[in-house]
Amino acid sequence: MEHLISRYRNLTILTILLFAQVLGLAIQVKRSSDNTPTRLIRIWAVDAVTPFEKGIVWLENGVRNLWRGYFYLRGVRQENRALKQQIEQLQIERASLNQDAEQAHRLQALLGFKERYISKTLAAQVIGSSGSEQSRSIYIDKGSRDGIKPDQAVITADGVVGKILRGVQDHVASVLLINDQTSGVGAILATSRLQGVLRGSPTGEVVLEKVMSDEAVEQGEKVLTRGGDRIFPKGLAVGTVVKVSPGPELFLNIRVKPAADLDRLEEVLVITDEELTEPAEAAGEHLRAADILAQRLPSIPDQPAPSNPNAPPPPTFGLKIQPPPNRQAPTPSAVSAAAKTGQTEAVGQASADRSPAKPKPTPVLASPPRASGDSRSAPLPSEVQPDSPKAQPQEPQPQPATEQPPQ
Amino acid sequence: MPITYTSHEQVEVYRFSAPAAILIPLVAVFLQAFVPLRLHFFAIFDLPLLVVIFFGVARRNPVSGMLTGAAIGILQDALTPSLPIGVFGIANTFVGYGASSLGAKIDVDNMGSRFLVTIFFSIVHEIVYFTVARGLVDITLHWSWSHELGSAFLNAVLAVGMFALLDRFKQRT
Numbered sequence: 001m002e003h004l005i006s007r008y009r010n011l012t013i014l015t016i017l018l019f020a021q022v023l024g025l026a027i028q029v030k031r032s033s034d035n036t037p038t039r040l041i042r043i044w045a046v047d048a049v050t051p052f053e054k055g056i057v058w059l060e061n062g063v064r065n066l067w068r069g070y071f072y073l074r075g076v077r078q079e080n081r082a083l084k085q086q087i088e089q090l091q092i093e094r095a096s097l098n099q100d101a102e103q104a105h106r107l108q109a110l111l112g113f114k115e116r117y118i119s120k121t122l123a124a125q126v127i128g129s130s131g132s133e134q135s136r137s138i139y140i141d142k143g144s145r146d147g148i149k150p151d152q153a154v155i156t157a158d159g160v161v162g163k164i165l166r167g168v169q170d171h172v173a174s175v176l177l178i179n180d181q182t183s184g185v186g187a188i189l190a191t192s193r194l195q196g197v198l199r200g201s202p203t204g205e206v207v208l209e210k211v212m213s214d215e216a217v218e219q220g221e222k223v224l225t226r227g228g229d230r231i232f233p234k235g236l237a238v239g240t241v242v243k244v245s246p247g248p249e250l251f252l253n254i255r256v257k258p259a260a261d262l263d264r265l266e267e268v269l270v271i272t273d274e275e276l277t278e279p280a281e282a283a284g285e286h287l288r289a290a291d292i293l294a295q296r297l298p299s300i301p302d303q304p305a306p307s308n309p310n311a312p313p314p315p316t317f318g319l320k321i322q323p324p325p326n327r328q329a330p331t332p333s334a335v336s337a338a339a340k341t342g343q344t345e346a347v348g349q350a351s352a353d354r355s356p357a358k359p360k361p362t363p364v365l366a367s368p369p370r371a372s373g374d375s376r377s378a379p380l381p382s383e384v385q386p387d388s389p390k391a392q393p394q395e396p397q398p399q400p401a402t403e404q405p406p407q
Numbered sequence: 408m409p410i411t412y413t414s415h416e417q418v419e420v421y422r423f424s425a426p427a428a429i430l431i432p433l434v435a436v437f438l439q440a441f442v443p444l445r446l447h448f449f450a451i452f453d454l455p456l457l458v459v460i461f462f463g464v465a466r467r468n469p470v471s472g473m474l475t476g477a478a479i480g481i482l483q484d485a486l487t488p489s490l491p492i493g494v495f496g497i498a499n500t501f502v503g504y505g506a507s508s509l510g511a512k513i514d515v516d517n518m519g520s521r522f523l524v525t526i527f528f529s530i531v532h533e534i535v536y537f538t539v540a541r542g543l544v545d546i547t548l549h550w551s552w553s554h555e556l557g558s559a560f561l562n563a564v565l566a567v568g569m570f571a572l573l574d575r576f577k578q579r580t
Binding site: 009010013014017018021022024025026028029041042044045046048049052053056 | 433436437440441469470473474477481482485486488491492493494496497500501504508539543544545
């Protein structure tokens with residue numbers, strides 16, 4: 001037996017080793033259902049290995065942190081400086097783009113306005129101002145080379161801004177704002193159809209003058225251009241009535257808030273050629289001016305037949321009727337009809353600068369030149385032309401008795 | 408790649424210093440437990456098995472090989488909580504015994520013989536492991552020849568380089 005064991009020593013040891021392990025496996029498998037505690041050999045093995053693993057992980061993290069926190073960050077300061085410069089550059093570009101976007105919105109609004117009302121306008125950039133409260137004017141970057149002429153209307157999409165002053169240079173023109181105290185615009189209240197003259201005040205406010213104190217003007221009423229002064233087209237928004245108070249003499253003092261923000265003008269439109277696009281105007285080429293006026297004045301009662309056919313014609317207040325450019329000359333009946341409406345006042349802006357318009361000679365007329373609430377009573381402005389922008393409206397002449405309205 | 412049959416007197420027997428004999432298996436087990444956490448493909452290798460083969464063919468002593476295989480296998484089992492202790496131990500005991508027995512009869516100090524020996528004992532290891540796990544522990548394992556052959560091939564490739572590195576720790580008797 002001993003000889004066999006010594007002869008097959010290796011196999012014997014192998015058998016013993018395998019038997020021991022199989023036995024150990026069998027014991028473990030049998031006890032696997034029980035809640036046996038973790039075997040010490042596992043604890044020792046884990047305790048022997050995990051410190052090295054922890055050390056390697058710690059070393060790994062240390063190397064990683066060293067790399068990410070130092071070596072990888074080489075040049076970061078320079079990159080940071082470059083990024084800051086880039087941020088500053090981008091901020092500047094963003095501000096510029098914002099301004100461009102805002103400008104685009106404004107120009108878009110202007111363009112829309114232009115397409116709706118006026119065909120020939122010239123967009124201009126506001127490049128300066130007078131810088132004085134005594135003279136409220138601005139400078140635009142368009143001049144005579146661009147077709148700018150004195151007394152052309154300057155507007156925005158919101159409303160009237162002013163007019164071009166004399167002394168237009170090649171590429172620069174000055175604009176007299178409507179809130180300048182030397183300015184004057186013929187205006188009409190949108191609802192009540194009362195007419196007056198819009199003036200600036202020394203404080204920069206805009207006041208509608210020459211409206212009789214016995215008229216009812218409500219706060220918030222819109223004020224439009226009256227037209228007929230050959231500067232501003234009819235119907236442009238001027239502002240809104242913000243305060244109504246008794247004024248000097250028999251007139252109201254109506255304070256108006258300009259529709260255009262005169263303190264923040266950046267882009268404006270200069271009306272270089274006025275073309276009214278109203279359908280009646282377009283279709284009126286075959287109508288006489290008198291017919292047009294008759295259609296627009298339904299509130300004027302029929303005039304009684306003059307007792308004396310040889311009576312003199314109604315006064316024209318020193319204004320002569322001129323055909324507008326590109327239009328047919330009005331017929332004599334149109335002239336007489338225009339005179340009846342009282343639109344002969346036709347306060348030009350320049351003339352208003354010099355002397356206030358006289359009160360309308362309403363007693364002379366058969367009825368007031370307005371029809372309350374009837375917009376059709378608005379006269380055809382381009383049919384009435386002052387003698388010149390500097391023309392002074394003359395005092396109404398004594399009227400013959402036949403012109404008095406029937407009692 | 409000659410595998411020459413030599414007499415026992417012609418075969419050189421190596422021994423290893425105690426630190427090398429202890430640390431090399433520990434490092435192998437440690438790397439096998441740690442590296443696959445970072446490199447998942449490394450799980451296909453079996454460094455403790457290669458160490459068992461290396462020590463077996465180098466010492467050419469079946470008892471030493473069996474004991475080395477048993478020890479390394481049990482250590483592997485200890486770090487494998489899902490398995491009972493002894494599965495790797497039995498398989499590595501077989502491999503240690505076979506490698507040392509083979510190393511005592513043939514010269515396996517060249518690359519070709521190491522490559523073939525590693526392939527052979529890798530398959531033997533898997534067969535024994537599969538048998539024990541399925542027959543004794545009742546663990547359902549899927550056997551795939553392609554996977555086992557591929558794994559054996561890769562382990563053999565790795566073994567060629569690793570054995571050359573471990574040769575530095577050999578000491579002539």
